[in-house]
Amino acid sequence: MLSVVLKTFGDLMSALVSQKKNLFSGETLSGWLFISPMMFGFLCFFIIPVIAIFGYSVTEWNILSQDSTFVGLQNYQEIFTENEEFWLVVRNSLVFAGGLVPLNIALALVLALALNQKFTGVVFFRTVYFAPVITAGAAWAIVWSFLLQKESGGVNQLLALIGIDGPNWLREPNWAMFAVIMTRVIKNVGLNMILYLAALQSISPDYVEASSLDGATPWQRFRHIIWPLLAPTTLVISIVTVVGSLKVFDHIYLMTGGGPESGTLVLAYYIYERAFEFFEIGYASALAVILFVLTLVLTVGQWLLKQKEQ
Structure with missing residues (x-):
């Protein structure tokens, strides 16, 4: 899924740069609309969780007590x-x-x-x-x-x-x-x-x-x-x-x-x-x-x- 998203995104960017199309022109906007469901799913189920994991990794968080303390690189x-x-x-x-x-x-x-x-x-x-x-x-x-x-x-x-x-x-x-x-x-x-x-x-x-x-x-x-x-x-x-x-x-x-x-x-x-x-x-x-x-x-x-x- 990542490769498909990146390829489609790259094609859109190439079209914008080489042909100097307006970002919200009809053809370009259609492309954005077609990839938006995949981009939304990729953002919600991959990018945001990965960023959250990096954030959690520098804390001491007990899921039972819900106590969270920033500890830096102590876990590592x-x-x-x-x-x-x-x-x-x-x-x-x-x-x-x-x-x-x-x-x-x-x-x-x-x-x-x-x-x-x-x-x-x-x-x-x-x-x-x-x-x-x-x-x-x-x-x-x-x-x-x-x-x-x-x-x-x-x-x-x-x-x-x-x-x-x-x-x-x-x-x-x-x-x-x-x-x-x-x-x-x-x-x-x-x-x-x-x-x-x-x-x-x-x-x-x-x-x-x-x-x-x-x-x-x-x-x-x-x-x-x-x-x-x-x-x-x-x-x-x-x-x-x-x-x-x-x-x-x-x-x-x-x-x-x-x-x-x-x-x-x-x-x-x-x-x-x-x-x-x-x-x-x-x-x-x-x-x-x-x-x-x-x-x-x-x-x-x-x-x-x-x-x-x-």
């Missing part, structure tokens, strides 16, 4: 120098993103390459792999929390058929993060698969045919032709997936509650915990600002890295 100082749990939360968030992002992208690409072929039932398989994307996140997490139980879970029952004693997936620190990552990957991989599939179908078959005539192997065709042409799509997918991995909340809340032993306590859930369980709105707002900055840095970093490669 406490987070970085006194709160040892914060660094555990950051580590968990980076582990979650570091596991989810490459798995999601790799699996989405493999599925897209497989389903880009013409065979009987290809539409059915595309639908099956995309179905989890439109499934409610809460329902998905609840179902998987039952499937991953120690004794009665469907996953361990299937493993028992081949003689494997499955772990207590969501109650053992060494397995809980892995279980949450995998269920999240399965949930969202279909969307990235569709994006890759659309990009693959936009590649001219002439490139592939020419490389085949030159004697290129399937791997060489993928490595030197298909993969470079997928670079813009990969950039979009990686940015969206990284942002989504850092703000994950529903899976953690419903499957593990940040446990066991804070093994899956990620930053988004930690913000919720400090705000609505400990009622420290100012402190939670400072954590939210840190999450915002971390997401922004990673997003810009990915963008600059791709630009450098090109």
Whole structure:
């Protein structure tokens, strides 16, 4: 939505500057009227809340007593120098993103390459792999929390058929993060698969045919032709997936509650915990600002890295 708003706004400004149109002329006014609902929603539900979060982050505000005191950067100082749990939360968030992002992208690409072929039932398989994307996140997490139980879970029952004693997936620190990552990957991989599939179908078959005539192997065709042409799509997918991995909340809340032993306590859930369980709105707002900055840095970093490669 942001990109659409900024593009439309930029086009209007270019028209005003280049053609010297009056700000309230008929054509320009029509443009403003068309984007006004989106601008209003963007202002009310993004810009104003973000500004408010920055303001709350420099206060000590207890939501129960409604007492608010300006404390400056005290919340940030406490987070970085006194709160040892914060660094555990950051580590968990980076582990979650570091596991989810490459798995999601790799699996989405493999599925897209497989389903880009013409065979009987290809539409059915595309639908099956995309179905989890439109499934409610809460329902998905609840179902998987039952499937991953120690004794009665469907996953361990299937493993028992081949003689494997499955772990207590969501109650053992060494397995809980892995279980949450995998269920999240399965949930969202279909969307990235569709994006890759659309990009693959936009590649001219002439490139592939020419490389085949030159004697290129399937791997060489993928490595030197298909993969470079997928670079813009990969950039979009990686940015969206990284942002989504850092703000994950529903899976953690419903499957593990940040446990066991804070093994899956990620930053988004930690913000919720400090705000609505400990009622420290100012402190939670400072954590939210840190999450915002971390997401922004990673997003810009990915963008600059791709630009450098090109």
